[in-house]
Amino acid sequence: MEMAAQWHEAYGTAPGLRDALRSLLQGAGGGGELWRLGEAEITEALAVVGQARVLLDIAEVDLVREGLARGLPGESAWSPTDWVTRAEGERAPDPSVRHTASVVRVAKAGTRMAGPSALKAADAINDVRAAFREGDLPLGKADQLVRFHAQVAPVAEEGLLEEDLGALVAAAKDDVVATGPQGRRRERVRGLSEKELGAAITRTGRLLKPEKDIEGEDRRAKRGRSLTKSQGPAGMSLYRVVLDPEGAAVVDAALAALSGPVKGPEGEPDERPATQRRADALVEIIRRGVAAPGAEPTCEKAQVVVTIGLDDLRSGAHGAGVTATGQVLAPSVVRKMACDAGIVPAVLGGDSEILDLGRSVRWFTPGQKRALWLRDGGCTYPGCTMPPQWCDAHHVAWWSRGGATDIDNAALLCQRHHTTVHTRDLHASITPTGVTWHL
Structure with a gap:
């Protein structure tokens, strides 16, 4: 029980954390006593360990946030990540680089926002932090959402990012619902997994840009x-x-x-x-x-x-x-x-x-394509020699803009030049004998 005594002394200034750690260490240190636990008690103890892990993550982020606000890393000439690593490694093995980076990012979230949209952005980040502090959003997911906000904020349209971030938080966090007779039992409904959240973030990020x-x-x-x-x-x-x-x-x-x-x-x-x-x-x-x-x-x-x-x-x-x-x-x-x-x-x-x-x-019919093959003989973009069988039939007046699907509005283009024509919004003149692009 020497380790328990050392931890008790080390965390004497934080009574709640000290007592929880001492209780866990006493149970682990006296491993010979665990045989006394029943099956239900072992399961319950593991549930408590999971709860304690979440609470420790919350406490860690709060402590780092406070330390950053006071400028403690700068006083020691350390980066925030190195400062956390050295502080936590004082009496234990160093935390992983990935974990420390996540803690620092979540702790920093919302602390450097400025400008007219800062209030809305702060509200969105506060949704992430609130779900995290309530224990409904684990550290890994909170980090994913914070990084998403930081990466997309410079290019996203004002207001859309905050709305979409709120939807992602709602989908990612766990919910606790009442079940059973008269709602006496509480059941946790899982949110998106980290993998599913990553896919949703990728999709949302492209939609926002x-x-x-x-x-x-x-x-x-x-x-x-x-x-x-x-x-x-x-x-x-x-x-x-x-x-x-x-x-x-x-x-x-x-x-x-x-x-x-x-x-x-x-x-x-x-x-x-x-x-x-x-x-x-x-x-x-x-x-x-x-x-x-x-x-x-x-x-x-x-x-x-x-x-x-x-x-x-x-x-x-x-x-x-x-x-x-x-x-x-x-x-x-x-x-x-x-x-x-x-x-x-x-x-x-x-x-x-x-x-x-x-x-x-x-889309163009096989008969129309056959006529285009005969008329155009291949890609109609100046200087291109791509044969017709490797070309697309392009609506010169775009179909999305009301253009008709007929020969007088069609031109063969290879994939490369089809992309070029759409990107540059190029126009062309069409005659019975060919197509002339206006570059």
Whole structure:
């Protein structure tokens, strides 16, 4: 019990913390006594340990926040993180760098805000801190939300960030509800996991950014596309594909169309695991594509279900498109895809209620594409030699702006120049013999 006595002495100035630690240490130090506990008591003791862990995180953040307010790290010529590490490592092993960084970020949250929107921002951060101090939001999630706010605040439109951060806090924190007869029992309802919260933050962050910022990210991401091949097990090959959101949305849609379970001739279930079905689908997609490389495609491009506000699609205002698989696309990307892909419009009412999920509309027919192949002979952008089978049919007057889906409003463009035309909002003149772009 020597360690218990040392801790008792060390925390004598904090009676509540001192007594809790002494009680825990006495139980652990006298390990031979634990056999006396019943099964329910062991479970209850572990529940108390979990509660104590949360309370210690709260106390740690509060102490660090107070120390930062008093300028204690500066007095010792340490960074805040190093100061916390050295203080906590005085009588125990050093905390992990990741943990200390999280504590410092949460402690600093909301302390340096200024400007006309500072009050709203402070309210949003206070929601995070309140949920954390009430024990409904663990340190890891609080850190995720604080980092999200700091990263997006410089580019997000005023008011939107605070609203979305509040929604994320509500989804991430645990709730305690009354259950059982007359509500006598309390049950904890879990919020989003850290992984789920991370995905929600990524999606929300892209939706909050202005379109030009999303477009910049998309261009950089597209440059990061890669496909590598290495030796796999037992003479097989291992492929690794890295795709941007637009590429992933197309691949996801294509694989989904061909990777479903297929029953046998007698109705027996498909024994292939999902991973094999997706691999088989990929091979089949490529096999169909190379079977007749110079011929017109026999089927439409993969249907990509995209949800986007009509005003965002038309004008490129705040917002973005979200695919059925969770990829977030810039409005400019959705407008480009609308030229030559099966876009399924999802019309949303209040509270995101789905009012209508329409059929694929407004894409060029195989007959129209055949006429474009003959007229344009390939990509119509000046200097490009991409053959027609690798081009999209582009609405010169954009479909999202009311442009018609007919030959007199169409031009073949390769993927690269299709993106360029939409990004620069270029216009063209069309005659029966060709297309002239006004650069």
